[in-house]
Amino acid sequence: MKFVSAQEIFKQAGSRKGLPAWTYNNDELTRLEMEQVFLRNWIFIGHVSDLPNSGDYQCFAMADERAVVVRDQDGQLRAFHNVCRHRASRVVGDDKGHCGKAFICPFHGWSYNLDGSLKNIPKTDAFPEIDKSQFGLKSLDCEVWQGMIFIRFGGEGPAVAELFAEAAEEIGLYRIEEMQPLDKPYQYNFDLDWKAVLDIDNEGYHVPVGHPELFDLVGASYTDQPLEGGLNRSVGVINQRKHRLERNRDYVAALPQDSYLPESHQNLWIYWGLFPGFVLTLFPDQIEIYQIYPTGNQKSVMAGVTYALPDKRAEMQKARELNRDINMDVGNEDIRLVQWAAEGMRSSAFDEVLLSDLELGIGSFQNRLREVLPVVTLDQEPEVGSLQEENERLQSQASVAAVG
């Protein structure tokens, strides 16, 4: 794996100031982030075991777009726009469910096969003759990688497998495709910009002070390692120190000795981050996947879910329970800190941030964002109504410079 140094990251950023405060509270920018960042990159939908049977479906919506992922009759996972070809109703209204052998639009009853093709139009004689093959549901990119399902609304970037290429060997150790859901999915709704939530996740500098209990578990071993290809890896070793807290001692002791993982990975907590807001956490006892994304100006979501290999051993059950408790506390600590930092950035007292070498993950994430949306490099907030235009101007300037 080729890691990038803090020096390289901040050199590319041009400073250690981070993004200007206005970028954390701007309606037009949020809209552009949804359309040009999230809707053009891969979005995690779930695990193959979440949709085990043909006809099982799962939806996702962002900005004006709505998607449905379904397992078809051949067992293949497919993604479509959840938009009826008649008059645009959703063809399925629930977030998740089972539709049998076809989607039947709840408005007038047009039906679609699970491969998206149009099956039937009620009272078809009332329509002029139409070529049914032209009226299937519009498909979306869908990729299953190591048991995880991703969709993409647009954009032409690399496949998930390519993006994760450098991590594939390590992630492959965990046999994610064989896992089953562990706990119920969770969702936090924040009245904050999605970047404010993600920033805390992109750096481990806050761990010793912000998460005393997690720090007792991993100590100074915790490091952030952004990769050249754009992935971020963070890692902590859980058995290198004498733990002060009983819960941490119990957790490490409860992990079964005969793990399916190689020795190198039996005592690591690893976090793999993929731009813009996807995080895969690999624990010796389970995995957790979460995603942070915007839902509006000053509105964002962190949605997560855990999976594990079936394992009924009492010590494994105990380890999983303790892991859940530890991470629940870490999550609550993060929520409070995120809230306070975001509040402060709106205050008249706030000038700019100063990022350390230990916050290089934030620098690396922000560099990616600057490439896609150069408007975030402006110190001053663009005038209302001009942000998109301003962004296009900066984009064309950058491409001229690149050609030159």
Ligand code: FES
């Ligand atoms: S909108 Fe779907 S059948 Fe009319």
Ligand SMILES: [Fe+2]
């Ligand atoms: Fe944290």
